[in-house]
Amino acid sequence: MAALVVVGLAAGGCSDGSDGGPRKADATSSASAAPAEVVTAASVGQLAGKLPQARRAQLVGEVQQVVDGWIDAAYLSGDYPRTDFAGSWPGFTAPAQAKAERDGDLMSNRDIGASIDGVEPQKRQLKLDVLSVRKRPVGVTARVVLRFATTGDTVKDVRVAGRLYLTKGKQGWQVFGYDVTKVAR
Incomplete structure (x- = not known):
């Protein structure tokens, strides 16, 4: 299992293909567009090695802060319509940030930001697969699911996973790599 986590951590690529899983029907969301209304459901998924329960909870909080920073800056926060998505990758290493900027249509709302009036978050989910050595986390693969609806000229249900x-x-x-898909319907 540790080998699988290490391979996953080393992969660090990016794609814009489908994740292959079935798409579930969208849940009804509240009328407000405030990102804070939909809280990220975060937990530890797979664990390779040993990590005390208290440290797991601390790790979840630390990694969730990084992931939520990206989700908010890239997709949910800000005044729409907008075209400026600079700074949408806080918590990314410099090389990962440069790659995310090149992949801006995937890693942010750059592709639709000018034609929407706002976003309504519907789901934020985070599962952490952790590699721990000597009871210390040394690598994390964060499995992310974000769903939101857009308002304005472009009305879509968007799933980022x-x-x-x-x-x-x-x-x-810090995020050093990613493999993310974005589907808008």
């Missing part, structure tokens, strides 16, 4: 690969450095947990 995939994996963010994180490692801990001097600035804390």
Whole structure:
């Protein structure tokens, strides 16, 4: 199992294909567009190695802060319509941020930002697959699902899903790679 987590952490690529899973019907959301109304459901998924329960909870909080920062900056926050998505990748390493900027239509709402009036979050889910050595987390694959609806000239139900690969450095947990899909219907 540790080998699978390491392989997943090392993959660090990106794609814009489908995740292959069945798409469930969208749930009804509230009328407000405030991102804080839909809280991220976050938990530890797979664990390779040993990690005390208290440290697991701390890890979830630390990684969730990074992932939520990206979700909010790239998709949910800000005044729409907008075309400026600079700064949409807080918590990403410099190389991962540069790649995400090139993949801006996928890794943010750059593709639809000018034609929408707002977003209504519907689902935020995060599962962490953790590699732990000597009871210390050394690598995390964050499996992310985000669903939101847009309002304005472009009305769509959008699903962003995939994996963010994180490692801990001097600035804390940072995204160094990703494999994400974005589907708008």
